Amino acid sequence: MTIPTTAPTTPIRLVLVDDHRMFRSGVKTELVPGVTEVVGEAPDVDAAITVIRQTTPDVVLLDVHLPGGNGNGGVDVIAGCRGVQTAAGQPVRFLALSVSDAAEDVIAVIRAGARGYVTKTISGNDLMSAIRRVADGDAVFSPRLAGFVLDAFGTTAGEVAEADEELDRLSAREREVMRLIARGYQYKEVAKELFISIKTVETHVSSVLRKLQLSSRHELTAWAYGRHIL
Helix, strand or coil, X not given: CCCCCCCCCCCEEEEEECCCHHHHHHHHHHCCECCEEEEEEECCHHHHHHHHHHHCCCEEEECCCCCCCCCCCHHHHHHHCCCCECCCCCECEEEEEECCCCHHHHHHHHHHCXXXXXXXCCCXXXXXXXXXXXXXXXXXXXXXXXXXXXXXXXXXXHHHHHHHHXXXXXXXXXXXXXXXXXXXXXXXHXXXXXXCCHHHXXXXXXXXXXXXXXXXXXXXXXHHHHCCCC
């Protein structure tokens, strides 16, 4: 896969989280200058949460197995960074980059909120492509790992296409609000999580219900669970 010769106006801001310094150094040599900018690094859970909250990167390249935290590695990092947003108001997105291709590791980190999972055998060009896609809000998986996710969430290719088509009606912020409401968050909790007013939450919920042709938050919860998009 060929990386475009022209760099985007604003580089994708990255934080690298891996307990091996040599591996982090190796990843940096694969990144394209001007397309990405490493704004922080961390070797463990606690340091990762701190640097992510301080730098608010666009994408975090996250190893699954890390020391520190509650012993859940990358899952602890994602949990500790809930609600953190970039300067553009977008959520910080996580791309797992791990030596492990075990189904339980893939499923755990995706359930926690990662947007993708690739193994450390990935080429430099494919890694750059994965970073760009995750920064744009896409989900990215190494081919073999995608099957784990589809099996775990009980989602067929047709169901994925249907859910994507319906989600395309919603803005990025509306999707965030929809997922939190469907998970049982109250309006004030959503407002606190996303750093917006309760009135803004109410406006987004009304828009989501209208666009999806639903009449209540209970129907919204059923809609989201039925499409396995929580």
